[in-house]
Amino acid sequence: MPRRRQAVTIKHVAADAGVSLQTVSRVINDAPNVRPEMTERVKASIEKLGYTPSIAAQRMSGSRSYLILALNDRARTIADWQARRGSDWVDQMLLGGMLKCAEHGYRMIFELVDTHNDHVTREINAALVALQPDGVILTPPHSDNPLITGLLAERKIPFARIGSLGEGGGIPLIMGDEDAARQATRHLIALGHRRIGFITGSGEYALSQWREDGWRAEMAAAGLATEELCQPGNFSHASGYRAASALLALPDRATAIIASNDEMAMASLAAAADKGLAVPRDLSVISFDNTPMVALGPTPMTAIDQPIAETVARAAELLIAAKRGDAIPAGPSVVLARLIERGSTAPAPALAARV
Template sequence: MTQEESGPRRPRAVTIKHVAAEAGVSLQTVSRVINGGPNVRDAIKERVRAAIDKLGYVPSLAARRMGGTRSYVLLALNDRDRTIEGWRSGDGTDWVDQMMLGGMLECARHGYRMIVELVDTHSAHVERELGAALAALHPDGVILTPPHGDNPIITGMLAGRHIPFARIGSTGLGAGFAISMDDARAAGAATEHLVSLGHVRIGFITGSDEYALSGARLLGYRGAMQAAGLAEDPALVARGDFTFSSGAEATRSLLALADPPTAIIASSDQMSLAALEVARALGLDVPGDVSIVSFDDTPIVKFSVPPLTAIRQPIAPMAARAAALLIQTANGEPASEEANVLPFELIVRGSTAPPRT
């Protein structure tokens, strides 16, 4: 069979062996040049780099690993149950997408790869699950997303193995890089926005107690209410866990009060969408009868009717910062372990307005 009959041949992949042969050096020498390793003469470095340029070689992870102890891989841990629930529901939440966007692009800038593993933070076997992932990947660092960053078993295990890690959405003291937005200030800004519109009775739906950020948001809401001279009413705080169903139940309890709120802040987009649905089912107009503010600002809230006013979390920038700090550490560069607090945005849309007089 001729080449014409069998179709065009695929171009031969250039490997580190081809570079070594072209430069007339060993595989280990090529790897040391790629990784910036020691004990290579400048003349040899130039020969290797010239060979790389001539052949168009792109170093693989395997080639980069040959020259040292680094894996050039970062491991990101996400909560299994919530991630799978979000994917299966198809509700348009994109927390994981934004986390991967920020982390993967930052890794690509430095020749790294980011691999996402789903771990059940509630499992009695969490140490075994994490240990298996660490043994398989040998990551240079680990990115912990909520609530993993506040799980002492996970953080203790990583610290005990001297594996650098970053905690997104976690501000607690302890090992690792803490990276977050100012959740208390964000909730305060949402509350102040409603107060500025003239609202006095403002309800608040909390997130899950597993997340440190839930408590911070509640404190921010309470602080803003107090600063505005508004009396604290415990009945205006309803418990949620970030899910749609918990948001619906919390909203029903708030709107059933003898003196219901004219505005509600929900600690997640899913709960705010539930609040919108419950209000409509009760024949209430949004924002005429009740204003709603959300957290996260995932795509779906932009297309609700009305579109929801929301606190936008810097999810992608937080993941990028986490990756950058871990790569700095792997490179032996100094990286501050002080809390990295990134700015949020309050996006005002059609779901908030002055209360009816």
């Protein structure tokens, strides 16, 4: 039987270079006050032995843990996983965060926390004590939960807040939700739509209001009415179906709907079908998020593509920079969403009839 090759450890490097473990750790971590000749000797041993620093070795310096902790909403995430709805928010979050962390020799750890739990502070405290992360990434609705942001600020742990303007500390990052809603509304107006309905998201999320604000602003700029055309939703399929049904039951019904997420957009398609309306001939639909469910469905849907991976990557990058002591840009970092045109939007029915 061939002998299994023994993994090279920091001890092997220290022995080969003839230095202490602490010295090797300081070289790995680019610590100051290491003599150039000592640095060269350690790096030569690392190269010769093919050593890859582990997080444990990096943490020996005591200044950094080389871990970024990302928190997501437990209830909604588990519900999506169990229902197998095809939402890829978590996938994109991991893609952006993990790859960016790896570029800097970091690792990202993903945890689920229930923002409504009375024990949320205790849960997060336990994670912070166990992991000692160099920074924390918060996603909505955690981004604006004062219990969570207050705890992180009190413990002086850098934290990034996605979908938040950052009131009360932290590093805010937004995806241009208001502008994206304006893009979607402009696209429909250019197609001749005048009765453009809007389905809101959950009030727990600041971005829900930003999206509604963008729709209202663009409708006002075009001199179009919004009365009765805004219906409440909470990101669920059921709420989207109720809202779309209400918009399609108006005496002067909506000829287009902008839904604040993909699930409610899919529900809008179902509500239209139940009323005998064809998409996009009789009704145009635009969604937010652009997850696989809308791109690969029977009617590929025009959607606002949310740059989740890029935003989480930027959050990780800023946290790592903050831990190094680098200056962080003032104000929210913006990673802009964009409109992807597909087959669920077409000229308004009245215009199509004249052509």
